[in-house]
Amino acid sequence: MxxxxxxxxxxxxxRRMNDILALAALLAYTVFxxxxxxxxxxxxxxxxxxIIATPPKFFFTPTLENYADVLSRPDFLLPYKNSxxxxxxxxLLSLIIGLPAAYAxxxxxxxxxxxxxxSFLSLRFAPELIVLLPLFVIYQSFGLYNxxxxxxxxYQLITFPLMVWMMRSFLEDVPKELEEAVQIDGGSWxxxxxxxxxxxxxxxxxxxxxxxxxxxWNHFVFALVLASRDTQVITAGLLQFISFEQIEWGSMxxxxxxxxxxxFIIAVFALRYMIRGLTAGTVKG
Amino acid sequence: xxxSRRLPYLLLLPGIALLVAILYPFLSGVYWxxxxxxxxxxxxxxxxxxxxxxxxxxxxxxxxxxxxxxxAYAALAVALQTALGFGVALLLMREGAHIKFIxxxxxxxxxxxxxxxxxxxxxxxxxDGVLNYMLGWVWLPPFDWLxxxxxxxxxxxxxxxxxxxxxxxxxxxxxxxxxPTEIHEAARVDGAxxxxxxxxLVVPLLRPFFIIVIVFRxxxxxxxxxxxxxxxxxxxxxxxxxxxVQAYFTGVRDxxxxxxxxxxxxxxVLCYGLAFVLLRIRRGRMA
Numbered sequence: 001m002x003x004x005x006x007x008x009x010x011x012x013x014x015r016r017m018n019d020i021l022a023l024a025a026l027l028a029y030t031v032f033x034x035x036x037x038x039x040x041x042x043x044x045x046x047x048x049x050x051i052i053a054t055p056p057k058f059f060f061t062p063t064l065e066n067y068a069d070v071l072s073r074p075d076f077l078l079p080y081k082n083s084x085x086x087x088x089x090x091x092l093l094s095l096i097i098g099l100p101a102a103y104a105x106x107x108x109x110x111x112x113x114x115x116x117x118x119s120f121l122s123l124r125f126a127p128e129l130i131v132l133l134p135l136f137v138i139y140q141s142f143g144l145y146n147x148x149x150x151x152x153x154x155y156q157l158i159t160f161p162l163m164v165w166m167m168r169s170f171l172e173d174v175p176k177e178l179e180e181a182v183q184i185d186g187g188s189w190x191x192x193x194x195x196x197x198x199x200x201x202x203x204x205x206x207x208x209x210x211x212x213x214x215x216x217w218n219h220f221v222f223a224l225v226l227a228s229r230d231t232q233v234i235t236a237g238l239l240q241f242i243s244f245e246q247i248e249w250g251s252m253x254x255x256x257x258x259x260x261x262x263x264f265i266i267a268v269f270a271l272r273y274m275i276r277g278l279t280a281g282t283v284k285g
Numbered sequence: 286x287x288x289s290r291r292l293p294y295l296l297l298l299p300g301i302a303l304l305v306a307i308l309y310p311f312l313s314g315v316y317w318x319x320x321x322x323x324x325x326x327x328x329x330x331x332x333x334x335x336x337x338x339x340x341x342x343x344x345x346x347x348x349x350x351x352x353x354x355x356x357a358y359a360a361l362a363v364a365l366q367t368a369l370g371f372g373v374a375l376l377l378m379r380e381g382a383h384i385k386f387i388x389x390x391x392x393x394x395x396x397x398x399x400x401x402x403x404x405x406x407x408x409x410x411x412x413d414g415v416l417n418y419m420l421g422w423v424w425l426p427p428f429d430w431l432x433x434x435x436x437x438x439x440x441x442x443x444x445x446x447x448x449x450x451x452x453x454x455x456x457x458x459x460x461x462x463x464x465p466t467e468i469h470e471a472a473r474v475d476g477a478x479x480x481x482x483x484x485x486l487v488v489p490l491l492r493p494f495f496i497i498v499i500v501f502r503x504x505x506x507x508x509x510x511x512x513x514x515x516x517x518x519x520x521x522x523x524x525x526x527x528x529x530v531q532a533y534f535t536g537v538r539d540x541x542x543x544x545x546x547x548x549x550x551x552x553x554v555l556c557y558g559l560a561f562v563l564l565r566i567r568r569g570r571m572a
Contacts (some may be wrong), residue, residue, distance in 0.1 A: 009366045019379075021444045029369075033391040036405045039415055041406065056415040065511060097299035104296035116297060119304055125560040126311075127508040127529050130549040134310035134317070135534045136323070154305055164300065189292065218398035220511045225537055235400040239515060242404060249408065256404065260397045269479065273388060275455050277397075279497055283459050 044253035051249045066115055066254035076255050078230075079237025085148055086223070087216035090155035094212055096158075098163030103193055105164065106171035107179070118169070124161045131157065132225045139226060146228040154222050159212040166211065170204030171196065207273035207277050210266050217263060234259050290457040317454045318546035325540040337547035348548055350523060351531040354438070355552065358513075358527055359506040362449070367498055369446065370453025370551060375483065377454065378461050388458075395451040403515035406444045407431065431517050434524040441516050441525050453498050460494030463488065500563040504556045 031265060043051055045062040070076045103116050104110075132158075135154060144150030178200070179192030197205060220235040227233065241252035267274075275283050294301075318337055320330035341348030377388055394402060410430035417427035430440040450529045464487065472482045488495075510529045513519060518536065519526035528548045536545025 022376050022379060026373070027431050028382075029373050029376075030387055032447070033394055033451070036395060036402070036409060039409060053422075054413045055418050056413075061482075072316055097303065100296035100298040104293040108293040108296075110290070110293040113293075117299070122557070122560060123307065123555050125504050127532075127549055127552045127556060128510065129529060129532050129536065130314055130546075130553050131307060133532070133542060133545060133549065136537065137542065138310055138313070156308070160300065160303060185520040189289075203370060204292075214396060218400075220398065220400045221514075224514075225533075234512075235398045238404065239400060242407065252404065253408075253543045256401050259401060263396055264393060271392065274392070275459050278452055279427075279456065279501060283456055283494065283497060 001033050025143065040256055042254050043249060044257045046250060046253075048250060065244065066250040070251045070254045070258065073239065073251070074238060076251075076258075077221055079232045079234045080259070082148075082227075082231050082237075083234040084216055086151045086155060086231075087149060087213050089152040090159045091209055091212045093152055094156060094159040094163040098160050099167060099197065102164045102167035102171060103197070106168045107176070108201045117164075119163050119192065120161045122161075126157075127223045128157070129225070134176060136225050145226060145267050146231050147171060147233060150226055151223060151233075155216050157218060157222075158215050162277060164209055165202070166208040167204065168272075169276050170201045170208070173204075174200050204273065207270040208277065210270035211274065211277035214263055214267060214270075238246070314546045315550055317542050318550045320543050322543040323541050324548075330543065333543070337544045338551075341544060341547055342551070347526075347531060347535070348528070350552065351526050351528045351548060354523075354525065355507055355527040355529075355555070357438065357444075358442060358509060358525075359503055361439070362445045362506040363499055363502050363508075364500060365442065365446050366370060366450045366453050367495065369451045370498070371457055373450070374454045374457040375487075377403075377458055391454065393453045394448050395455075399447075399511040400447055400515050402448050403444050403512045406440075406447070407516055411495060417532070430543050432521060434521050437517055437521055437524045441513055444512050444516060445509065448512070449502060449505070453502065456494055456501075457491060460491045464490050496562070500559050502557045507555050507559070508552060 042058070044066050046057070046060055047063050047065065050057050050060040101120070105113060107158065132154070139145040139150055144153070174196045178196060182192040182195060182220070183189070218235065219233075223231070223236050226281040227236070238252060239253050241248050241255060270277075310370040317330055318333060319332060321328070321336070322330035329423045333390045338344060338348075343349065372389070377384055408414065412429060412432065415476065416430065416554060420427060429436060431437050468486065469482065470491070472486050477485070489534065508529050509527060510533070513525050513530050514533070517525045519530045529552060532552070535541050535548065539545075
């Protein structure tokens with residue numbers, strides 16, 4: 001698209017040269033982006049001897065031992081289960097409180113609208129510990145420390161602003177005439193709301209849910225501070241594998257693969273809408 | 286009519302309730318930063334004025350050191366990622382089926398938990414690890430990536446760059462695609478070379494997108510916790526100890542809530558300073 005169009009064979013040769021250089025640079029970046037994933041995958045199918053071998057081994061006999069090991073360990077399975085519970089719970093709660101808010105911000109005019117919208121977004125901009133550290137003190141006296149409910153509540157700090165701003169951006173894309181037509185036919189705002197959310201903005205809703213889930217799944221510091229063994233999530237759980245004196249590389253690598261592959265699979269469906277989620281609707285990709 | 290005027294607030298009520306609920310711990314925390322609250326001593330907080338701020342942020346204090354590391358980390362990360370991301374985004378503007386495939390692949394680091402991504406790098410960065418082995422391929426000496434005070438900060442910034450450059454790429458690419466092709470054609474008719482076209486045309490047109498990149502990446506790297514905690518826990522010694530990680534150790538490990546909150550209040554002011562830039566841009570564009 002930006003290529004230079006000039007006549008003559010030397011110019012054409014130079015253009016060809018530029019194309020090759022550009023592709024080479026792009027490939028170099030791609031290798032940089034993918035190599036760590038590739039390496040940890042190799043590690044996950046290595047035997048212990050091959051893992052600690054110096055120089056590092058690129059060729060070896062693969063094994064599934066690490067996966068079998070990690071899938072039989074309660075210190076992997078429990079955090080995995082907890083992550084599913086906390087992420088799904090946070091997503092659902094954000095949906096319940098965020099969807100009406102997004103609709104109001106997208107469709108209605110009222111005082112302090114932008115101030116409220118920005119206040120929601122600002123939750124995402126605060127350093128987590130500024131709320132977490134007081135909650136660490138407060139949760140203990142309310143019995144919320146080390147509970148799913150306590151975690152799901154605090155996860156709203158990230159999933160709620162994401163849901164509100166992403167859905168607001170999607171709902172604003174739907175022509176207003178659709179609901180006006182519903183209202184002329186005598187339907188309430190709720191009929192209109194249901195129609196555009198459930199039909200027209202459905203892909204956007206699905207993408208918002210996927211991203212909210214991923215954000216929750218990837219999060220670390222909430223659970224680090226407010227969860228203990230029973231409710232610990234996968235990020236903190238995996239970190240345990242390399243925190244003790246004996247580092248269990250193989251099991252850790254297998255655990256990493258098991259923790260990220262589901263994300264990659266669901267993210268493929270939301271990739272098109274990711275930019276809105278990442279910038280809270282400020283950029284529409 | 287009254288019901289329809291109240292309706293938006295009714296719809297927003299749960300969200301507003303959440304905001305109000307958050308205010309309680311937040312304001313308690315800000316208050317504690319002005320007290321000598323220490324859970325290890327089990328005392329009730331007594332008001333101490335700005336003592337915490339004065340002692341931590343005095344020359345040689347932990348707070349001042351962490352403040353400088355915070356700024357250095359954010360400045361390095363944002364500069365590196367913006368430059369690299371812009372370059373890769375330009376390359377991705379070329380056409381071809383393979384480009385779409387590459388675009389999907391390079392987003393992967395952004396989708397994984399930063400803690401997990403950092404664990405992968407920690408594995409590769411050990412002295413006998415694969416990174417040093419590959420340095421040997423190009424006749425470079427091994428590197429003590431995370432183990433030495435002089436290299437650790439750059440190594441964590443490298444991990445940050447690996448994870449978050451795709452974010453910059455996605456935003457700038459969206460910006461580039463919003464530039465009408467006629468503008469490029471006009472530049473070419475005027476005989477502008479490709480580098481001039483990029484510098485005089487693409488960069489100015491992308492200004493709002495650059496600002497969004499800098500605000501979002503700036504805030505997230507100012508308050509970076511996951512990568513530093515996982516890679517070095519602020520070490521070796523305190524070479525990578527930024528405000529957020531320092532606040533964790535002072536508050537959650539040492540239970541000195543008062544001092545920890547003073548670090549967090551300073552960090553919060555830094556982050557919100559940047560966030561207000563974003564607010565002003567939005568206002569400007571929405572109006």
